[in-house]
Amino acid sequence: MARVIVDVMPKPEILDPQGKAVTGALGRLGFPGLSVRQGKRFEIEVDGDVTEDRLAEVREAAERLLANTVIENFDVRVEE
Secondary structure, rough: OEEEEEEEEEEEOOOHHHHHHHHHHHHHHHOOEEEEEEEEEEEEEEOOOOOOHHHHHHHHHHHHHOOOOOOOEEEEEEEE
């Protein structure tokens, strides 16, 4: 069984309040100079081989359900 990863991140021009909160907390904990943007990671188990058609299906699922493409970008990759 193969695994496909979908990483979803806010677009650069979109405010990321969760990332800002984590950045602030890291500074208070003694980890200055780190800047965080928070996103989501989906791990999808695929039956059979991961073909280009199968990856296209995962991309469509990501675009329609996993990411809000108005404010988020996504990347689809096969985990080795």
